[in-house]
Amino acid sequence: GGGDSELHDKCRRLGIDLDAETSKMDRDLGKHLRKDMVLTHGDMHSGNLLERKGRVWAVDLEAVGPRPRECDLASLFMSLSGEHVFQRYPSVSTRRRFARRYLQECGLPCESGDVDDLLFGVELHWPKEMLQSSSTKLMTGRGSGSVSDNMLACLPSARVALVKSLSCPETRSQVMHEGVVAVARELHAHSSHHHSGMRIKKQKTSGWGGPRI
Numbered sequence: 001g002g003g004d005s006e007l008h009d010k011c012r013r014l015g016i017d018l019d020a021e022t023s024k025m026d027r028d029l030g031k032h033l034r035k036d037m038v039l040t041h042g043d044m045h046s047g048n049l050l051e052r053k054g055r056v057w058a059v060d061l062e063a064v065g066p067r068p069r070e071c072d073l074a075s076l077f078m079s080l081s082g083e084h085v086f087q088r089y090p091s092v093s094t095r096r097r098f099a100r101r102y103l104q105e106c107g108l109p110c111e112s113g114d115v116d117d118l119l120f121g122v123e124l125h126w127p128k129e130m131l132q133s134s135s136t137k138l139m140t141g142r143g144s145g146s147v148s149d150n151m152l153a154c155l156p157s158a159r160v161a162l163v164k165s166l167s168c169p170e171t172r173s174q175v176m177h178e179g180v181v182a183v184a185r186e187l188h189a190h191s192s193h194h195h196s197g198m199r200i201k202k203q204k205t206s207g208w209g210g211p212r213i
Contacts, residue, residue, distance in 0.1 A: 006138040007131065014153045018131075021155055025127055028163045033128075034121055037066035043136070044072040045079030070121045073102070074129040077122065081181065089179040095119050116176065120165075123180045127158050151181065158184035 011018040041048070042063025050057045081089040090098070099118050103110035130151060161183045165172040175183055 004135050004139075007135045010134075010149065011152055011155075014149060016152065016155060021159070022131070024156075025159050028159060029124060029127075032166060033124055034068040034070055036068065038069045040065065040067040040069065040072045042067065042072075044075045046076070047079070068121075068125065069106075070118070070125040071129055073099070073118075073122045074125045075133060077179070078126065078130060078133065078181075081179075089181060092119075092177045095122075120172065120176060123165075123175050124162055126180050127155055127162070130155070150185070154181065154184040154188045157188040160184075161187055 008018050011021075041058050041061065042065055043060060044058065048058055048060045050059055077090055077095065096115050096119065099115045100110050103114060103118065108114070134152065158180050161171065161175060161180055165175045171183075
């Protein structure tokens with residue numbers, strides 16, 4: 001559709017072959033994404049949430065359908081760091097409290113390991129959810145200005161960070177605590193697109209240092 005075409009054009013201007021990058025995501029991350037489906041909202045962002053008498057209600061239900069539960073959570077967390085209320089990604093403690101309550105409400109196990117597994121799954125779903133959200137914004141005419149070039153430019157770095165986090169506990173911890181977007185932005189800024197499974201390490205003295213293997 002029109003949204004997909006515009007998204008491909010935006011990525012091309014950023015030097016990203018979107019079809020090739022999507023194929024790499026499917027190859028590298030696809031088998032690690034949750035396959036079981038639940039009823040989801042489909043456009044979960046803070047602008048579609050209303051609070052009334054101590055309860056939160058989701059509105060605008062046009063996109064409701066079966067998806068992995070992580071999709072809605074990835075979309076919601078992403079919206080909080082974008083054009084909506086808080087302008088920053090929720091802290092890991094906030095996300096853990098939210099995820100624990102979410103699992104409790106669903107009647108699912110909610111021990112610390114269950115919470116962190118869900119939140120790591122949310123980070124794994126972030127690249128595809130970001131692309132879906134961007135395509136929808138362009139298709140519905142919400143404006144190309146709301147689709148972040150900075151975020152799209154970080155897409156390959158996000159894939160690299162997530163692939164590394166599957167085998168490296170240190171990188172997984174970094175992704176969990178900072179969110180894959182923050183990790184990808186630093187990796188993108190320092191790696192000059194040399195995608196070799198690197199990790200960004202914050203230096204104690206002079207801010208962010210370069211990536212390391």
